[in-house]
Amino acid sequence: MTNLFCGRRSAAWLIMSALAAAVPAAYAADAYPCQVLRIVSPYPAGGTTDILARLIGPGLSKGLGVPVIVDNKAGASSNIGTESVVRSQADGCTALLGNNTGIVINRNLYKLKYEPTRDLTAVGLVASTPLLLYVNAEFPAKSVAELVDLLKKSPGKYSYASGGSGSPQHLLGEMIKIQKSVFMVHIPYRGQGPAQQDVLGGTVPIAFETITALTPQLKSPRIRVLATTSAKRDPKLPEVPTMNESGFTDFAFENWYGLFVPSKTPAPVVERLSQELQKVLRSPEVTAKLAELGSRDVSGTPAQAAKFIAKELPQWEAVVKRSGATVD
Template identity: 40%
Template sequence: MSVRILHLLLCAMALLGCTAGARADTYPGKPIRIIVPLAAGGPTDVLARTIAQHLTEKWGQPVVVENRPGANTNIGTAAVAKSPADGYTLLLTVNNLTINPSLYQDIPFDSLKDFAPVSLFATSPLVLVVNPGVPARSVQELIALAKAQPGKLHFGSPGNGSPPHLAGEMFNTLAGVKMAHVPYSTITSAVTDLMGGQIEVMFPGSPIALPQAKAGKLRALATTGAKRTAAAPELPTVAEAGLPNFEVSLWYGLLAPANTPAAIVRKLHAEVARIVALPAVIQQWAVLGAEPVSTTPEEFAAYLKQDIAKWQKVVRDSGAKMD
């Protein structure tokens, strides 16, 4: 290679580096879309709009939330996976990203390879609740009842493949019981039937479960996270109450398409970390049962990998299916 050609190559590489740096330095230069692959109005949507509002205020560019529900979050997730890797289309999603690879034989994206993780930014436990007519006031009493009446207890969920569904399947496997799963089209209809006695057990999110438990319409036995929740510190975790390997938390995370420039990912991460530390955000999200957290992109990537392996085992051990 001649000296002249080498010089031209070095100049070209330097120019590309400067251009990439300039793109990151001037980001964002136009509106940003945050795609939420769930319907509007739920906790995920509320969290997304909080982050969008604060990003808009900080950057002076519109950050809009676009709800694209369908196919158990696969439709909205696939849309982001196929978007340009420029930081202007982002994915704000939940556990389905790590659950769905074990439940679907063919999904139009790879949950690890097609995304650049930005940050895990909130977690929230589920709550193990029973109809007040069920003669069980603890996790151990529920296990004993389920063992004495195999197949007679029914647990509801907002659909096959949802975190409440797989939480119930994990409970079955670890406790050595067989409660029958009853899928519903919405969490509201499932909880309505639980309060009415058509089903006996559920694992809904804390914003839904705890008010009904305090009103006496449900009985809360435990929460499902790794530690007790500040929203109901009197409740033990399921692990504390007798199933030491049981832990299910709803998580909320922000991702960009794969190959998004690292500088843009870092800029997004820094802003998300700032937002979730704001006292007003912490207070607002506490009402939803969501605890703000902050991880580096690398930590979030490792978390996703571990979560996929976790749900693969739950699906394999339980035989859970989408139909």
């Protein structure tokens, strides 16, 4: 009887030990170490960054098993929101939906208290999209050539909007001024959403905007698209010429966006977040939405994102120098 009891107790102990060993493994594989994932969008609502953050949020929430909230922290051309993530706990509970402005451009224009490429770790890229040069429908120019003629005839009479000093939208406006020896006044806003609204309303007549953020307005009678910054004409807008076709040189640029966490975030957490991000970006609904918004597929691993960003650093540094842009 004693041997039978001991045998049963030993078997029960083995089963319990096996279950106990399995629990941490399951926890490591399935449970995300946060009650909430906060994605900081360093711009106001309505711009491309905000749109993308809210697009990937539901899928990440489902995959991670925690609520995902988008926190708009605008200001200083995305520096305020970016720095808030740099200074946050490196636990995977706070992420940044950043773009080329905050990650590779601002370091050439501002005296930052942090180094984005050192103090942030790329989880993965989310999207890459060309920009459109567009004007308010009441503006007299019907083409880029007519726009340049107006700027030459009336230096300083016209202005262009951007989401902030140092943004690609700002730099591309400066590139027009440099390449064509014209002058227009730069009006920086606290994000592309407010800038777009003022162009739609006619307060400022000219701007660049990503095709992603401008998609809802492409059929609007309030704007006119003059050109795209893509290397080739966009399939969605086959009638719109590229900037290079419109008399400019080396004028092919895209805005890219990625998910980042503080650099000391544990590698397993980064990897888990990366895997879930890639699942979201491969999902049919998100893939279709990104295509609708004019984005090309740039999804990949953290290592692939880091390699991509390393190539972007010297390219945008050269654009800043060529444009002669300064912080307003």
